[in-house]
Amino acid sequence: MRNRIKNILSFKDLEIGFTSGKLRHALLPPLNGSAGKGELIAVIGKNGIGKSTLLRTFSGLQARLAGELTIDGKSIAEYSRVKLSEKIGYISTEIIKVSNMKVYDLVSLGRFPHTNWLGRIDKVDHIVISEAINKTGMSEFMDRPITELSDGERQRAMVAMVLAQDAGVMIMDEPTAYLDISSKFEIIQLMHELTRSREKTVIFSTHDLTTALNQADKIWLLKEQGVFEGAPEDLMLEGSFNTLFDDKKVQFNSNDGSFTIRNDEKGKVIVIGEGAKKYWTEKALLRAGYAVVNSGSTVEVKVPSPENSNWNCRTHGSCRECDSIYELVNWIRDNNFIF
């Protein structure tokens, strides 16, 4: 695999953290990993584990404590600030609020490493800027002040700025943090597209595991023991996610990569039926703290079928027809059956 995909960024025994005075505080044990050209890589881990520090170290905003960090074949130490910016673009969670700055102005700042001492935008720069704006779907907002953009629009404008910078690697610290669901998908979609069509490498941190598992080519999972690297599916099969969160409270479902909050089990319920109605009924029961089993319970729920439009719940002595899942779950809960 190493031979087929060209590594644009790789790190060996990399230690990240901060120094205060002579004290050196490493956040994690030495890390190893690599990012190939055109890959979409998700960085995952608990709050405070060092995701941002890792991304800032890649961007050269924070010095590495030890180890090697190679970007496009050269050690990061060999790059000047401006040369590094031609290789790596960075978007943090910080919101830029500058009055009178228009989207075009913001994006044109991405041309910083390419313009002359005065920062003059020439024809080539202008074409690159316009392309970046179009690519991110911001062409109608070009003359809009950045302070008047919505969170999603602002994030797209930031992506446009980094696109105009024309760096091979884009690093984004929680790019979907403030966004509503549709803006979130737009940004993910955009990141995905960039890695496919423009041969960009996008490295982003996120707390949204489902998105990361579905979209990323590779995952860097940060845990106290170090970084676990691999395709989402590899990590899933290796069971790396199982210990990501506190086992007692959160349960990882290795079939679909979802997490559920572990509740104290109140009892067992048999669900009979098929299709979407069965799926959602089970889900509701799970949330309410009941285990769904195939046998060995006295409580049995029949989900609506062509013959019956209601939920039919039977137990020893009683029987109840409910016309919604809500009513069903409440009824089971209220009666406090002994299972």
Next chain:
Amino acid sequence: MMSREKQQALTSHHSPTRSGMIFSGLFLMLILFFILDLFLGSVSIRPGEIIRAIFNNSDDTTRTILTQFRLPKAVTALFVGIALSISGLQMQTLFRNPMAGPYVLGLSSGASLGVAFVILGFSADLSPESIKGFGNWAIAAASWTGAGLVMLLIMIISSRVKNIMTVLILGIMLSSAISAIVSIMQYFSNETMLKAYIIWTMGSLGNLTASQLNVMMLSVLAGVILSLISVKMLNAMLLGEDYARSIGLDVSKSRFVIIAGTSILAGTITAFCGPIGFIGIAVPHLARIIFRTSDHKILIPGTILAGAIIMLASDIIAQMPGSDNVLPVNSITALIGIPVVVWVILRDQKYRDIF
């Protein structure tokens, strides 16, 4: 479809004509106000006489008033306006704080401390009236150092405190502390030194000797050149430290250049004209309103023109044309600047944390 979008992007991109027209308008206003400043004063001189005095090489009173008093004063006003406005703009961008300015954040106090050290600490011989050439440069250098040190201190404060109002209050504290130190120095200095210092603090636009004017013009010119070199850096700094670095800015080098330029500009003016308030903080905002941009390629020349015009206007008002009274120019600039500052505070409620 794509190509049409691109074309649209090409055509609707920035209208250089609008900025161009404003620049021409401001430039004409600048010339107008400069001439008005020559014409209007305590002694009223008819325009015809002024023109005659300029072209006639005779030694009459009108010519003396013009070349010895009004012209140096108008030139001083011009340079004061330019220098204070640019230093304010640079500070606002560097600290990402709309309330920053050489006066409010204590740069002027720092410069006075530098001057106090030279005049009160060493010798009255270094006062402006004494050794003509050297004394002036010594005073200028002392005020640059004082202003520069205050800049560094504010820089350190700003890196720890993100709230602009807190930075502002700390700036006021700093100014008061510096004034206190200067008072103590005054208390312990002898009479000649004290007199030299007091005369300096009363400085105004009209008291500059020819050699002082030269030192001031050269220093301001150096500051303006530094500010032109800083244009690209200032634009990047609008984004804050992290983004500025990630797009390729050498932040420490840029800070050094910007702090040096700002200290030279604000320090020089304080050294020769005393503390003049609210021009530095207000003019950059006026330029932003007029040009509706955050681009320093436009804002630097814009503040140069606007600052010069406002300072000339303040000087004209301070002369109270036709009357024998002269108002302190400081009061005029405060009355012009404070409403702008108040307006900015009220408007920017939303964006209080960062610029």
